[in-house]
Amino acid sequence: MSVMNQVAEGESADLQWSWLYKIAGTAALITVVLIPIQIAVFMAWPPPGFEPTSSTVIGFFTLFQKNRLIGLLDQDLLLVVDEVLGIPIALALYIALRRANQAFMLIATALGLVGSAAYLASNTAFAMHSLSAQYAAATTDSQRSLLVAAGQAVLANYTGTSFQANYVLGSVALIITSAVILKSNIFSKLTGYVGILASVIGLGLYVPKIGLALSILSVPLFAIWNTLIARRFFHLSQRFPESRDSAL
Numbered sequence: 001m002s003v004m005n006q007v008a009e010g011e012s013a014d015l016q017w018s019w020l021y022k023i024a025g026t027a028a029l030i031t032v033v034l035i036p037i038q039i040a041v042f043m044a045w046p047p048p049g050f051e052p053t054s055s056t057v058i059g060f061f062t063l064f065q066k067n068r069l070i071g072l073l074d075q076d077l078l079l080v081v082d083e084v085l086g087i088p089i090a091l092a093l094y095i096a097l098r099r100a101n102q103a104f105m106l107i108a109t110a111l112g113l114v115g116s117a118a119y120l121a122s123n124t125a126f127a128m129h130s131l132s133a134q135y136a137a138a139t140t141d142s143q144r145s146l147l148v149a150a151g152q153a154v155l156a157n158y159t160g161t162s163f164q165a166n167y168v169l170g171s172v173a174l175i176i177t178s179a180v181i182l183k184s185n186i187f188s189k190l191t192g193y194v195g196i197l198a199s200v201i202g203l204g205l206y207v208p209k210i211g212l213a214l215s216i217l218s219v220p221l222f223a224i225w226n227t228l229i230a231r232r233f234f235h236l237s238q239r240f241p242e243s244r245d246s247a248l
Helices: 003-044 054-066 068-074 077-097 102-122 125-137 141-158 161-182 189-206 211-236
Strands: none
Touching: 003 068, 003 077, 003 211, 054 068, 054 125, 054 141, 068 077, 068 125, 077 102, 077 161, 077 211, 102 161, 125 141, 141 161, 161 189, 189 211
């Protein structure tokens, strides 16, 4: 292969990574924007709950019948969007940090993608929407009882193994990625520290009594982290190779 061909292939690869960084940066910023939207929806139209009880299921069925969009949003539809947006972010982080520690970044990327797949498989938004439509069309009490039972099973699955796997794997992936960031010169040290802090506080979800409050406290930290990596991704999209860049 000639030197000219090697240069051409290198420039083509750089252009591909440039687009990946731009897409990942945009995805990270969209994720930040979605956070206050989801909070506003929950405050204006609080979900009836997520415990798999008959009253919760009927509450969601009623909500869907009143407003399908609000029903989907209360069933964490925006988290589905977040998980999809997280795919290019995870890939871009791997490309940016692979030279710092390829083994750890492979592990972090795999954990993150598996976690996203688990969540996408467990989300109940469209399943509950379908059951709600069937419940509205049901003509007998026995049919309604069966549909309520199906709704309870759907909600139980949502808060079950797949959801917990997504939460834990995603947190571990971010801790590993942030640790690699601290050992590299690609992102700022602040980015690494914020990522670790957000993940550790987020895992506080499993602390008895105060777990939910701790997980909520991690939300603004995740917003800051996504903002920091978005800024860096846009910068990386203009400069190559990554290893020669200094962190912002």
